[in-house]
Amino acid sequence: MVMMGRTAEALFWIGRYTERTENHARLIDVYYHIREEKETSSDQSWSRLIDTIGDRTAFTEQYGSFTEQHVLQYITLDKNNSNSLLACTNHARSNLRNIREKMPAELWDIMNGLYLWLKEKEVRDITNDSPHLFYRFIRDTLSMFQGAATSVMPRQNEWHFVEAGRYLERAENLLRLLQSLCHDYAREELSSYPLMLSVLKSVSGYESYRREHADTVNLSSIIKFLMLHETFPRSVSFSFQSLERSLQGIQMEDPDLNLAVHRLAKLAGKVKANLACMDEEDILSGKLEMTLSALRESCNVMGLRMSKVFFPSREEVIA
Structure with missing residues (x-):
């Protein structure tokens, strides 16, 4: 089968970025819910999450302190953080858009919908409602994406x-x-x-x-x-x-x-x-x-x- 390098790369990174987004959403959700069980300060808990899926130096230069609002903004909604959920979703969507004619329409609809939903969110939308439901929605949407790909892709x-x-x-x-x-x-x-x-x-x-x-x-x-x-x-x-x-x-x-x-x-x-x-x-x-x-x-x-x-x-x- 003939495949151009650009197409191959887009496909490869669609897989990587969708998986990265789901993995990070899982980890954020779990870290959020073990805070009540920890014996360390809140700052230590949030800094540990940054060390696991972010860049401590980049975070401290931009935000300074490890508060709940700062950390959630950085790892979830910060466009300048290449590993934030918003940035990873955007990367997956951009690669998918470049090869839309080669991919099932269902996949574009799911990924585009997730990106449009996520880009309108603010930190208070996470903390004022239910963080668990917020991150579970992201996980469930990506599971839907994977399920659709499994069902319809040759x-x-x-x-x-x-x-x-x-x-x-x-x-x-x-x-x-x-x-x-x-x-x-x-x-x-x-x-x-x-x-x-x-x-x-x-x-x-x-x-x-x-x-x-x-x-x-x-x-x-x-x-x-x-x-x-x-x-x-x-x-x-x-x-x-x-x-x-x-x-x-x-x-x-x-x-x-x-x-x-x-x-x-x-x-x-x-x-x-x-x-x-x-x-x-x-x-x-x-x-x-x-x-x-x-x-x-x-x-x-x-x-x-x-x-x-x-x-x-x-x-x-x-x-």
Whole structure:
């Protein structure tokens, strides 16, 4: 199938930005609701959220203090923050608009509707009503987008590029979250129990985890579950397995491009195989932080290689 680099890149970033928006909405919602259970100050709670999904330096330069209003504005509605929910939604919408003729109309309607709704919001719309309902609406809309894509998109290159972006983003976001969990746990800035539960709930893994581990809630079991579980859709292992499958599904007419994507799929498979070799001793050892960093670097390498192979020219791309 012939596919221009611009189209491939737009598809890849639609997957990444929709996944990033949903992941961040989940995390904001959970952090918002564990504030009552924490033992630290409100400023520490909000600064932790900025460290996880934002840029502390950029935030402090613009806002100064870690108040509820400032943090919610920065991570939800700030157009100048490239990782805010509004900015990510706009990026996904812009890429989708550029290739509307190649994508099902339902996807444009859903994403455009979410962007138009979100851009009219102010912080008081979040805090005066129900923050939970606000962020749940964003999550539900993105779930609708994913459901529509799953239902109507042919399993051709377009689908596989979107899915490759989605699962690469999912793996990277979870690894960043696990690094934050280990860091906070080591510093004992939060009661470990609510902190660990918040991580499970942020990826909708609480029920699945409890079905396997009952009342056992400890750091090693949670990290093992989120990293190594082969059937939980938001685990690192499942993400790399799905990334490998998506890359294998891409079929290009150019033999060199086919070889390049085959190598990318092999890299994803290698990471998945290395994860399968990990055990509880590896998780409990002092090498965990190094392992998480190495896995994040693998995500970065794959993203850079995708860019180099399929869309080396960036001047025409909105992302």
